[in-house]
Amino acid sequence: MSVNKKSLCPALLSGMFGFAMLINAAQGAPHYPLTLENCGHQETFNHPPRRVVTLGQHETELLLALGLEKTIVGTAVWFGRLPPDLQSRGKGLKKLANNAPGFEAVAAQNPELVLAQYSWHLGPQGEVATREQFEDLGIRTWISPADCIGKSVANSSNADGARTVPFSIDYIQREISELARIFNVEARGAALNEALAGRIATARKRVKHQNTAPLKVMFWFSSSRLNGDPWVAGSDGAPGWISQTLGLQNIINSHDEWPAVSWEHIVRSQPDIIVIAAMDRRLYPADDVAAKQRFLLSDPVTSQMPAVKKGHIVIVPAMSLNPSLRNVDAIELISQQIAAFAEKS
Incomplete structure (x- = not known):
């Protein structure tokens, strides 16, 4: 049965994540080191990251939705407020900048991992830095797969780019699953993906017979x-x-x-x-x-x-x-x- 996450009260959500933690514990920690391919880079994790900087509101919201707010030591690149269901978890988040922060400001947070929503922040001409600059400091990096799979990004550091393959929500669900593996919260990732799928199905039904022509x-x-x-x-x-x-x-x-x-x-x-x-x-x-x-x-x-x-x-x-x-x-x-x-x- 699909779960409508928006209909769940905070207490029930907390209980769901608590139950998910028990499942994760019962399953045992994933085998570390864990190596995943991300946007052409191989990233290896020896343990779940404890200190994370998020460059992009999507990455911030994804970690909050997975119950990982305590790992976030800095955020940047904001378009607006958090959605109501994540506001309590995101209370007190440290904003390094509303837009792109400087490399030094990010490195000063001593992160183990930097998550980026957009390639232009961590790409070859990264507006914040290149992935190599962070890797040289021993800091792992991650770019949302939705911004590199089936997409070409122009050389300009602030270009949206063009897609060679149409976007699908599957890219977001893939990222949920992969980050859930990295942080050893796979049951939470599965619950979140199930909730999203249920909401999509409900929205489709709502408009299915509204119009004869698109x-x-x-x-x-x-x-x-x-x-x-x-x-x-x-x-x-x-x-x-x-x-x-x-x-x-x-x-x-x-x-x-x-x-x-x-x-x-x-x-x-x-x-x-x-x-x-x-x-x-x-x-x-x-x-x-x-x-x-x-x-x-x-x-x-x-x-x-x-x-x-x-x-x-x-x-x-x-x-x-x-x-x-x-x-x-x-x-x-x-x-x-x-x-x-x-x-x-």
Whole structure:
């Protein structure tokens, strides 16, 4: 039977993880040294890491969801608040920076392991450092498999890159299982994966018979200028998986994860639904979700799109549109809104 993690109270969740710990103990510790392949690197662990720095909110949330908050000695690269079910576990986390920290700031935490959500933070031209720089200090490194499997990242240290294979939630579930092995909490990883699968199945059922033809959708993350070309989701990234899961048609056909596309092209495509990202980050004018909404409603061109005229605008956390645990949050929120739109029509 699938477990809906969101429906579990904190006490029950705590009990579930406690039971998982007993199972892990009964099974015995995995054989160390444990060697796993990660994004072209072989990483060997002689014991479960005790001190970890996370570069990317997904990595932070994944460790919290596995009950490993006591291992986190520093975090960085934040888009917004933690989801409600993880806020108590994440209380008091040390933030080294809201965006990318310096190499020295990370190394000063004396981590045994640095987890990165994005290749550009630890890649060959890493914005924080290269993997080799950390390895030279005896610090293991890890990049989320979702950011390297089936994906080419441009040489620029701050490029989203393009996908050669469409993203799937399987990449996130693989990472859950692998990190659960590294930290010797495999039963917790299995429980988390089962909970995610159950939530996905429920969201699919919610929209299964809502429409005879696929609704056209556009995902707007941000823009360097509100009236400039917006960064919208290509067809092969996490929003592509979200669209496919819910039976939607992404109007942007591109292997790039977040290409810049003209408003003229978007308007011609006539999206039925517009999904916009909400975030606390303020690097660009369109990081502000309210600014995005005002633009859509006031611009003489965008205001004539079916999605805007009908009020079919869905707001989701920015983290839920990048490969992460939160992709499941996005399909839940979007499926709920689609059902609500159908009831009103």
